[in-house]
Amino acid sequence: MGSIKIIKPGLFTTVQDSGRMGFQRYGIPVAGAMDDFAFRVANILVGNNENAAVLEATFMGPSIEIGFDGFIAITGANMSPKLNEKSVHMWRSIEVHTGDQLTFSGSSEGLRSYIAFGGGLGVPEIMKSRSTYVRGSLGGFKGRKLMEGDEIPVDSSKSAAKPGRYISPAYIPRYSKDNVVRVVLGPQDDHFSPEAIDTFLNSEYKITSEADRMGYRLDGPKLTHVKGPDIISDGIVFGSVQVPGHGSPIVMMADRQTTGGYTKIATVIWADLPIIAQMGPGDTVRFEKVSIEESQELLANYEEVLKDIKYRVENSYIVQEKDKIFNVTIKKL
């Protein structure tokens, strides 16, 4: 069993997988990776199960001493990753050896980086998940963000990783500071006047400094309620856009509470959550309405892209011809 050792933890680095599903009825939040796309691609690149535990680094990445021979992949925000002080590519599988130093700096594009290790991080499973829920001191590595000196096991012997895996540049997201994200209206859009819904769909909202894994408070034109801002508490999902009495929307994220008593005007669609997950304080967002049918088509497309990425990663081979290296993908005709 190999391991990684945290030399510097970075700003806020946690162990995450796809989250703790199935326990929300006890009030246990889901947690999990904020950017589902970057998280899953990182695992695919090193041959892991898509749900394997990875590191999620925020804004300022960690410094890590590698304690195994195998592969890693870095996706998401660009924090200028270096291996033994030499720049390495993101969105590719990278070969590493015991004693290697993996370092990051501040993010130049995007907010969260994902570091997958071939074989996955071997923290204990609590309630079927390895995700860290920091507010509840639950899961991950000791239920908290990583600190200097932490040593986390890596099941590198189980790794199915191969060298030189990468994804088509067309699939690599570009992270911008101004974005449009698509929403499905509801469940409580009937608590707002048509004018308020118009305002919501046609205004720019700035992400405030109160933006973390739990939720993003937005600043912009206030939304007024026609039936009042409070409802009898009901369920909240990843992407719920809550509007309390002050009229400013809050987008609920991975560490959201399971239920709440404020009206929810809309829900950000799954395929666009990675966009907002990579945004931070000061960035601006606009909301665009899609129908429930469109949102489910968009989800199908999103899953198709991930399937294609997985197929190409699993069916590509490195071929060396004289001094040239080729990456060949085998396709069934």
Added chain:
Amino acid sequence: MYEKAKFLPAGDKSLIIEFGDSISPEINKKIRNMYIAMEKSGLDGIIEMVPTYRSLLVSYNPLKIKYKDLCSKLREYEENLGDSGSEPAKVVEIPTIYGGEYGPDLEFVAQHNNLSVDEVIEIHSSRNYLIYMLGFTPGFPYLGGMSEKIETPRLKTPRTKIPGGSVGIAGKQTGIYPIDSPGGWQLIGRTPVKLYDPFAEPPVLLNAGDYVRFVPIDEKEYKSILNQVEENKYKVNIALLDSEE
């Protein structure tokens, strides 16, 4: 209770089945029955369900079942609902210190309702509250049956940090914050008892279907119980409900 449940989309992967617009044991019972019916159905594509006061959140995989098809299935289940079994009748006593730094909104709640602080405490601590659901954060009990005499609206701007153990009021509801978290409830007191401990078995103290009773304590008792809790020596009092409420 609505004649027919409403289906409300919550994004592309979840929907809410809303059974009514009030807090009532009858609606809560219908939700439990629907939950049981769906569990029994084994419908492919259902990922998770979260029962609440008057609705059921259903998370599903739209690649297996689309919104409209799920809605028609749910309507079928609703029309064929049966009865559920009887409820347990345990009353978990929650020692609570009211007011001061522990309950900074107690005086506001009193003023809002034209009561004295002592009257608010008396009213709040003289009933058994049914635990309708757990949610918001791990082990947070949503309690039913609070007296209308102490109803108070939520804060307009939620606090960003409320200490674990805080006891609050929001509209017609009362509850306890198990862990430090943001929130908009009016805080009237605090309990030294842990409602959630990830390293304990079980990690959550309360169960839906049980009752809670708040027992007023002074600061000395608060500190004494807090010590016992920290040394893992404190056991909450559990009484049996002597009569149906």
